[in-house]
Amino acid sequence: MHHIRRGTGKPLLLIHGLGGHWQSWNPILADLAARREVIAVDLPGFGQTPKLAGETSIRTLADETAAFLHAQGLTGIDAVGSSMGARLVLELARRGGAVGGVVALNPGGFWQGWERHAFFSSIYLSIRLLRLLRPVLPAVCANPLGRALLLAQFSSRPTKLAPDVVSDELCSYVASSAFDELLAQLAYGEEQQGAPRNSITQPLVIGWGRRDRVCFPWQAKRALALFPDARLHWFERCGHFPHWDAPAEAAQLILSALAGPHPNATAELSHARDANYAAHDLHLHLP
Numbered sequence: 001m002h003h004i005r006r007g008t009g010k011p012l013l014l015i016h017g018l019g020g021h022w023q024s025w026n027p028i029l030a031d032l033a034a035r036r037e038v039i040a041v042d043l044p045g046f047g048q049t050p051k052l053a054g055e056t057s058i059r060t061l062a063d064e065t066a067a068f069l070h071a072q073g074l075t076g077i078d079a080v081g082s083s084m085g086a087r088l089v090l091e092l093a094r095r096g097g098a099v100g101g102v103v104a105l106n107p108g109g110f111w112q113g114w115e116r117h118a119f120f121s122s123i124y125l126s127i128r129l130l131r132l133l134r135p136v137l138p139a140v141c142a143n144p145l146g147r148a149l150l151l152a153q154f155s156s157r158p159t160k161l162a163p164d165v166v167s168d169e170l171c172s173y174v175a176s177s178a179f180d181e182l183l184a185q186l187a188y189g190e191e192q193q194g195a196p197r198n199s200i201t202q203p204l205v206i207g208w209g210r211r212d213r214v215c216f217p218w219q220a221k222r223a224l225a226l227f228p229d230a231r232l233h234w235f236e237r238c239g240h241f242p243h244w245d246a247p248a249e250a251a252q253l254i255l256s257a258l259a260g261p262h263p264n265a266t267a268e269l270s271h272a273r274d275a276n277y278a279a280h281d282l283h284l285h286l287p
Contacts, residue, residue, distance in 0.1 A: 001068045002048040003041040007033025011074055012258065013099070014040040015065070017083030017241075018108070018182060019127070019173035021047030024082065026165055028243045031251035039074065041065075043085070045178020056178045057185040058084075058109070058192070062091045066098040076100045078203075078258040082241060083214070084108050084182070086206075087192060090227060093204060094195040101203035101258040105250065106212055106240050109192040110219040110226070119214065120187035122153060127173055127183070134174050141167035156211040156239040165244070194226025204230040205257040209238030209245065231257075 004022055006029060014032075016024040022040035025032075032038050044064055045051035052060055065088065069075050079099040081089035086107035093102045111119055130150075133140060140146035144159040147166050151158035158166070173179060204227065208220045220232055233253055235242040243250040 001041050001044065001064065003039055003068075006030075006038045006040075007036055009036045011077045012036040012038050012254075013069070013074070013077045013079040013089075014038060015043065015079065015081040015085030015088055016040075016046065017081075017085050018123070018186065019046065019176050019179050020082070020085075020169060021172045023047075023165075023168050023172070025243065026168075027162070027247040028251040028254075031247070032254060035255055036078075039072075039077070041068070043088075043178075045182070046176050047172065051177045055185075056181050057189055058088060058091055059190060061088055062095065062098075065092065066095070069098055078102070080105070080254050080258075082106065082243065084186060087186075090206075090223075091192065093200055093202070094193060094227075096199075099202075103205045103207060103254050103257050104223075104230075105207045105242050106209055106215050107206065107223060108186055108215050110215065110222040111187075112222070115216060115219070116187050120183065123183055123214075126153070127179060130170055130174050134171070137170055137174070138163075138167045141170065153213045154240045156209070156237055156245050161244055192226065195229065197228040200227070200229040203257055205233055205253065206230045207233045207235060207242055207250070207253060209235045209240060209242050211238060212240045214240040233257075 012032060014025045016022060021042045025040050029038060042049040043061055045056055069077060075098060077099055078101040079089045079092065080103045082105045086104035087109040089099060089102045090104050090107055092099045142163045147158040147161060150170065151166065155161060206223055208217055210217050224230055224232055235246050235249060238245040
């Protein structure tokens with residue numbers, strides 16, 4: 001599995017979302033690498049990693065990731081995932097053994113009913129538009145209006161994003177050999193299983209953007225019901241990619257949540273704990 005390593009310290013695994021690649025983490029990579037040795041992967045069928053010979057699904061990607069960690073001597077590594085990658089790290093946490101502490105940013109897979117169809121159809125149409133625009137994507141992404149139109153579903157502040165980050169990400173979507181199959185698997189394949197209370201003893205934080213139009217904010221309550229050991233952290237005025245819309249906050253959450261016995265970890269996570277009331281009595285809605 002193709003990957004890059006940056007920084008020094010306790011290893012930290014980064015797993016991108018559907019269509020992405022390791023560069024998806026560029027907005028926070030330097031901040032994380034200042035404290036941790038960051039290992040950012042290209043999942044099979046994305047970036048520079050070839051597609052799997054058989055089925056591409058959360059199950060097979062989890063198998064492949066666990067095998068990669070074992071081969072690299074990284075079993076038990078702390079892990080961070082975004083979107084599809086967030087669901088993947090939750091699955092690895094549920095299985096136990098492969099990863100340590102986990103931060104899952106806006107995980108997919110907790111939709112029901114019409115939400116499932118809305119996810120599939122909106123992403124299906126988006127990727128086809130991007131494929132038509134492929135020859136001019138860098139030029140479109142260089143224009144603030146172009147970024148606003150292409151990323152309206154994904155970001156709460158697309159005009160503020162770096163054009164090269166947006167262009168690299170969208171071009172990666174177009175180039176991915178596993179995109180279509182995995183999109184269908186995510187929408188209509190095997191549903192995410194949960195983990196009983198007290199079965200996950202390592203830190204587990206689920207982060208969610210309040211303005212997410214891909215994985216709607218009310219789905220956070222379902223995620224917490226399946227993973228009752230998790231803390232919930234809300235990203236205010238953020239869309240589907242908190243590490244893009246609020247990079248400083250996302251990096252701080254990751255570093256503090258996975259700090260282990262660091263004396264400041266408890267204080268730095270107070271906002272995440274306060275947000276955990278959503279598990280019981282939160283009326284979730286789109287702002």
